[in-house]
Amino acid sequence: MTLAQMMTAVEITAPGGPEVLKSTTRAVPMPGPSEILIEVAYAGVNRPDALQRAGAYKAPPGASDLPGLECSGRVAALGPDVAGWQVGDPVCALLPGGGYAEYVVTPAAHALPVPMGVSLRDAACLPETCFTVWSNIVMRGGLKAGERFLVHGGSSGIGTTAIQIASALGARVFATAGSAEKCAACADLGATAINYREQDFVELLRAEGGADLVLDMVGGSYIARNIKAMADDGRMVFIAFLESPKAEINFAQIMLRRLTITGSTLRPQSDAAKAEIAAQLRDRVWPMIDAGKLRVIHDSEYPLADAAAAHARMESNAHIGKIVLKVR
Numbered sequence: 135m136t137l138a139q140m141m142t143a144v145e146i147t148a149p150g151g152p153e154v155l156k157s158t159t160r161a162v163p164m165p166g167p168s169e170i171l172i173e174v175a176y177a178g179v180n181r182p183d184a185l186q187r188a189g190a191y192k193a194p195p196g197a198s199d200l201p202g203l204e205c206s207g208r209v210a211a212l213g214p215d216v217a218g219w220q221v222g223d224p225v226c227a228l229l230p231g232g233g234y235a236e237y238v239v240t241p242a243a244h245a246l247p248v249p250m251g252v253s254l255r256d257a258a259c260l261p262e263t264c265f266t267v268w269s270n271i272v273m274r275g276g277l278k279a280g281e282r283f284l285v286h287g288g289s290s291g292i293g294t295t296a297i298q299i300a301s302a303l304g305a306r307v308f309a310t311a312g313s314a315e316k317c318a319a320c321a322d323l324g325a326t327a328i329n330y331r332e333q334d335f336v337e338l339l340r341a342e343g344g345a346d347l348v349l350d351m352v353g354g355s356y357i358a359r360n361i362k363a364m365a366d367d368g369r370m371v372f373i374a375f376l377e378s379p380k381a382e383i384n385f386a387q388i389m390l391r392r393l394t395i396t397g398s399t400l401r402p403q404s405d406a407a408k409a410e411i412a413a414q415l416r417d418r419v420w421p422m423i424d425a426g427k428l429r430v431i432h433d434s435e436y437p438l439a440d441a442a443a444a445h446a447r448m449e450s451n452a453h454i455g456k457i458v459l460k461v462r
Contacts, residue, residue, distance in 0.1 A: 137162055137171075137210060137211060137237075138162055138236075138237075139161065139162055140159050140160070140161060140162065141159070141160055141161075141162045141235055141236035141237050142157060142158075142159060142235070142236050142438065143157070143158055143159070143160045143200050143232075143234055143235035143236065144156065144157055144158070144200065144201070144234040144235070144438060144439070144441045144459075145158045145160075145199070145200055145234075146186065146187050146199070146200075146201060149187070149188055149189025150187070150188065150189075151187075151188075152184075152187070152441075152442040152443070152445035152446045152449070153442055154187060154442075155187060155201075155234075155441045155442045155445065157438075157439050160200070160235065162236075162237045163198070163232070163237060163238065163239045164211070164213075164239070165211055165212065165213030165216075165239045166213050166214075166239070167213055167214045167215050168213060168214075168215050168216060168241055168242055168243070169213040169216070169239045169240060169241055169242060170209050170210075170211070170212055170213065170216060170219055170225070170227075170239065170240065170241075170242045170245060171209070171210045171211040171212075171213075171237055171238070171239050172205060172207045172208070172209060172210060172225060172227060172237065172238050172239070172240065172245075173207045173208050173209075173210040173236070173237055173462075174205045174206075174207040174233065174235060174236055174237060174238055174461045174462070175205075175206050175207040175208070175254040175255075175258070175460075175461055175462055176205065176206050176207070176254055176255050176257075176258035176435075176458045176459065176460055176461060177202045177204065177205045177233040177234055177235075177258060177438070177458065177459045177461055178202075178203070178204040178205065178233070178258045178259050178261070178262055178291075178456060178457075178458055178459075179441075179444045179445065179448055179456075179457040179458060179459060180203055180204070180262050180291070181374065181376075181448070182203060182401060183201040183202065183203065183234075183445070184445055184448060184449060186201050186231075187201060187445065191401075193230075193231045194230065194231075194401060194402055196230070197230035197231040197232070198230065198231040198232030198235075198238070199231070200231060200232045200233070200234050200235055201231065201233070201234050201441075202229060202231060202232055202233020202234040202235070202238070202459075203228065203229050203230075203231065203233060203261075203262050203401065204226070204227065204228055204229060204233060204258060204259075204260070204261040204262040205226065205227060205229060205233040205238060205258055205261075205461075206224075206225065206226040206227075206248060206254045206255070206257035206258035207224075207225060207254065207461075207462075208222055208223065208224055208225065209221050209222060209223045209225055209245075210237060212242075213239075213242070216242045217242075218242070219242055219245070223247070224247065224248040224254065224257075225245050225246070225247065225248060226245070226246055226247075226248055226254075226257040226258060226260055226261055227240045227244055227245035227246065227261055228240065228244045228245075228261040228262060228265050228400075228408060228412070229244075229261075230401070234438065234441055234459060235461070236461055236462065241405050241408070241409065243405070243408070243409035243412060243413075244261075244405070244408050244409060244412055245412070246260075246261065246412060246415060246416055246420065247416075247420075249420055249423040249424060250424060252423065252430075255432070255435065255458055255460070256429075256430040256432065258458050259291065259430040259432065259455075259456035259458060260423075260430065262291075262400070263291045263292050263295040263456070264295060264299075264415050264419055265400055265408065265411050265412070265415065266292060266373060266400050267292060267295045267296045267299055267349075268299065268411060268414060268415055268418070268419055269398065269400070269411045270349060270371045270373055270397075270398060271283070271296060271299065271300060271347060271349055271371065272299075272303070272414075272418075273411070273414070274371055274396055274398060275347045275349070275369050275371045275396075276347070276369065277300060277303060277305055277346075277347050278303070278304075278305070278346075279303055279304025279305065280304060280305070280306070281305050281306070281346035281347060282305070282306050282308065282339070282342060282343060282344065282345050282346050282347075282365065283296075283300045283305040283306065283307050283308065283345065283346065283347050283348075283349070284307075284308045284309070284310075284335065284339060284345040284347070284348045284349070284360075284363065285297060285300070285307070285308070285309050285310075285325075285348075285349045286309075286310045286348075286349070286350050286351060286352050286356065287310070287311070287351050287352070287376075288309025288310055288311045288316070288317075288319075288320040288325060288327065289309075289311045289316035289317075289319050289320055289454045289455070290351075290453075290455075291431075291455055291456040291457075292349075292351065292373070293309060293311075293320070294319070294320075294323060294431040294454075294455050294456075295428070296309075296349055297309055297320060297323040297324060297325045298323055298324070298422075298427065298428045298429070299419065299422065299428060301323070301324040301325075301427070302422045302427040302428060305347075306326075307324060307325040307326065308325060308326045308328060308335070308338070308339060308342075308345065309325035309326070309327055309328065310327075310328045310329075310330045310335050311327060311328070311329065311330070312329065312330055312331055312451075313329070313331075314329065315454070316454055317329050319431065319454045319455075323431075326338075335359070335363060336359050336362045336363045339363040339364075340362070340363060343365055344363060344364050344365025344366070344368060345360075345363050345364050345365060345368055346364075346365050346367075346368050346369070347368065347369050347370075347371070348360045348363065348364060348368070348369070348370040348371070349371050349373065350370060350371070350372050350373070351372070351373050351374035351375075351376055352374075352375070352376050352377050353372065353374070353375030353376065353377050353378050353379055353380075353381065354375065354377030354378035354379075354380070354381060355377060355378075355381070356377065357381035357383055358381055358382070358383050358384075361383060361384075361387055361388075361393065364391070364393055366391045366392060366393075367391070367392045367393070368391075368393055368394070369393070369394040369395075369396070370393070370394070370395045370396070371396055371397055371398070372395075372396070372397030372398075373397060373398065373399070430455070430456060431454065431455030431456065432455055432456055432458070433447075433453040433454055433455040433456055433457050434447060434453065434457050434458075435457075435458050435459075435460055436457070436458075436459055436460070437459070437460055438459045438460065438461045440459075441459055444457050444458075444459055
């Protein structure tokens with residue numbers, strides 16, 4: 135196929151609010167060794183995009199300065215040494231950056247086939263959340279069938295994915311959310327929903343025996359409360375700090391109750407680490423999608439040129455599930 139030399143993209147013109155996202159024209163990137171070029175259909179919108187836009191989350195060395203950490207589309211070109219993909223294949227992929235554009239390159243090992251029966255729109259919502267959830271609740275957190283699992287932000291893209299994957303693994307899921315509508319969405323996915331404005335998740339979890347695993351993206355005041363809510367030998371995994379990365383806690387509880395506290399961020403990890411996560415998703419999570427145990431909870435769709443509106447929607451915290459940009 136003949137590739138365009140130039141493409142439309144959305145760039146961050148300066149650190150700031152959603153209004154700093156502006157349309158621009160860039161050269162189409164070319165895939166290097168072990169990379170593929172994707173003709174983007176949809177791009178997922180995620181919290182790290184907003185952090186990057188605000189100047190709080192720099193792109194790693196060598197990555198595109200354009201925002202966008204996941205997309206769906208079709209393979210447009212193959213770099214040297216790429217096997218397993220052909221031009222024209224439908225694909226969704228985790229990206230090092232650059233998803234807010236008509237074309238993007240990514241390591242071929244970070245791409246996954248679009249599951250059967252899943253639209254390109256929904257496929258764009260899978261990589262970032264599935265990579266994050268699986269690597270943290272299973273590979274890092276060791277979640278097992280029969281355990282009690284607590285996820286905060288249950289109605290977010292991460293939360294709705296975590297509820298479904300944990301349920302498919304046989305865990306008993308508890309999820310916090312901040313409104314009746316959001317709690318209903320969590321309950322519909324199989325979680326015991328906790329309205330944190332009206333209920334104390336610590337009391338509820340302690341009455342149930344404590345959480346064996348906590349997935350937290352809030353931090354701050356939640357850190358000490360999470361520890362109180364955990365079962366002995368429990369684990370807590372951090373993936374973000376929407377409130378604060380700082381807290382005062384009693385470390386004696388960590389020792390006496392044999393608790394484990396860990397965390398990770400996805401973007402700075404090595405290509406090899408991300409490739410291993412992708413391989414496990416293909417083997418363990420994609421069959422969940424095929425079996426109807428995991429589906430995308432879609433909030434809204436915006437044209438690429440309206441990326442600022444998509445960011446404003448996300449930062450309003452009114453959304454339930456994933457927000458996407460339609461690129462073509």
